Amino acid sequence: MSTVWLRVFLDVARHGSFTVAARTLGWTQSAVSRQISALEAALGGSPLFDRLPRGVRLTEAGRVLVPHAEAVVERLRGAGRELAALREAAGGLLRVGAFATADAGLLPRAIAAFRARHPAVRLTRHQDFTPVLLDLLGAGRLDLAVVSTTGRAPLDTYSLHHLLDESLYVAVPAGHPLAAQPSVRLPQLADADWIAGSPRPEGTLLDAALRHGFRPRVAHVVAEWTAKQGFVAAGLGVTLIPALAAESVRPDIALLPVLDEAAPARSVYAATVRGRSLTPAARAFLAALGEAAARIPG
Numbered sequence: 001m002s003t004v005w006l007r008v009f010l011d012v013a014r015h016g017s018f019t020v021a022a023r024t025l026g027w028t029q030s031a032v033s034r035q036i037s038a039l040e041a042a043l044g045g046s047p048l049f050d051r052l053p054r055g056v057r058l059t060e061a062g063r064v065l066v067p068h069a070e071a072v073v074e075r076l077r078g079a080g081r082e083l084a085a086l087r088e089a090a091g092g093l094l095r096v097g098a099f100a101t102a103d104a105g106l107l108p109r110a111i112a113a114f115r116a117r118h119p120a121v122r123l124t125r126h127q128d129f130t131p132v133l134l135d136l137l138g139a140g141r142l143d144l145a146v147v148s149t150t151g152r153a154p155l156d157t158y159s160l161h162h163l164l165d166e167s168l169y170v171a172v173p174a175g176h177p178l179a180a181q182p183s184v185r186l187p188q189l190a191d192a193d194w195i196a197g198s199p200r201p202e203g204t205l206l207d208a209a210l211r212h213g214f215r216p217r218v219a220h221v222v223a224e225w226t227a228k229q230g231f232v233a234a235g236l237g238v239t240l241i242p243a244l245a246a247e248s249v250r251p252d253i254a255l256l257p258v259l260d261e262a263a264p265a266r267s268v269y270a271a272t273v274r275g276r277s278l279t280p281a282a283r284a285f286l287a288a289l290g291e292a293a294a295r296i297p298g
Contacts, residue, residue, distance in 0.1 A: 201216055
C-alpha cells in the first residue's frame with residue numbers, strides 16, 4: 001500500500017471533492033481518482049467514497065480508514081522531523097564514554113561547548129577503563145569513546161581521532177627533597193613507595209618505570225585521583241598524575257614534570273567504530289573535543 005494513496009485519500013476526505021483535492025495537490029482530477037481507485041483495490045475493493053453529483057462523501061469503510069490513515073501519515077511526518085533534527089544535530093541521542101582522567105577536565109569542557117550549540121541533543125556519558133569503553137563501542141552501546149594508549153588496548157581496530165599527547169607528572173609531598181626541582185626522571189624515584197590504581201604496573205601509567213629498568217614498589221592501591229593525592233599529601237608515597245588531572249591537584253603536594261625522552265607522553269584519542277557512519281551530533285562532539293583538548297597543557 002502506497003503512503004501516497006493515504007495522503008491523497010485524506011486530502012479528498014478533508015475537502016469532500018476530487019477536484020479541490022487535485023487543485024491543492026497540483027495534480028489532475030483523473031490522477032487523484034486513480035490513486036483512490038488503487039487504494040480501494042488494495043483494501044479489498046470496498047468503495048471509500050460515495051460519488052455524488054457535487055463532490056464526494058465518505059462511506060462507512062472510508063470513515064473507518066480515516067483515523068488509521070491519519071496515524072500512518074503523522075508517524076511518517078514525525079519520522080521526517082526526527083531525521084531532519086539528526087541531520088542538523090538538533091535532536092536525538094549521543095552516547096559518549098571516557099576514562100576517568102578525561103572526565104576531570106576534557107569532557108566537561110567539551111560537553112559544555114556542545115550543549116551550548118546543540119541543546120536539543122540528549123547526551124549520556126559513561127566512565128570506564130579504555131578496554132571496557134572499546135568493548136561498549138564495538139557492541140554499539142556507545143557512539144564515541146575517549147580512550148588512551150595506557151592499558152595496551154587494541155586501538156588499531158578502531159577509527160582514532162587524535163586529541164592530544166599528554167604529559168605526565170610525579171606528585172610528591174610538599175616537603176619532599178625533590179619538591180623544588182623543575183622536573184624529575186623516574187629513576188630518581190626508584191626506591192620510593194608508589195601509590196597506584198593497580199598492584200601491578202603493567203598496562204598502567206607506571207609502565208614508564210619498567211621502561212627505565214626498575215619495578216616500582218606499589219605501597220598503596222588507590223583507585224581515585226583525589227584519594228591518591230590525599231595519600232601523597234600524608235607522606236605515604238608518590239604517584240603519577242597525567243596532565244588531564246593536573247588542574248585539580250591540591251595545594252599541599254608538588255607536581256614535577258617527568259622527563260622521558262623515550263616515551264614522553266601518552267596519547268588520547270576519540271575512538272569510533274571503523275566503517276560506521278557518524279551522526280552529525282557525533283561529528284559536532286568531535287569538534288568540541290578538539291577545541292577542549294587544545295586547552296589542555298601538552
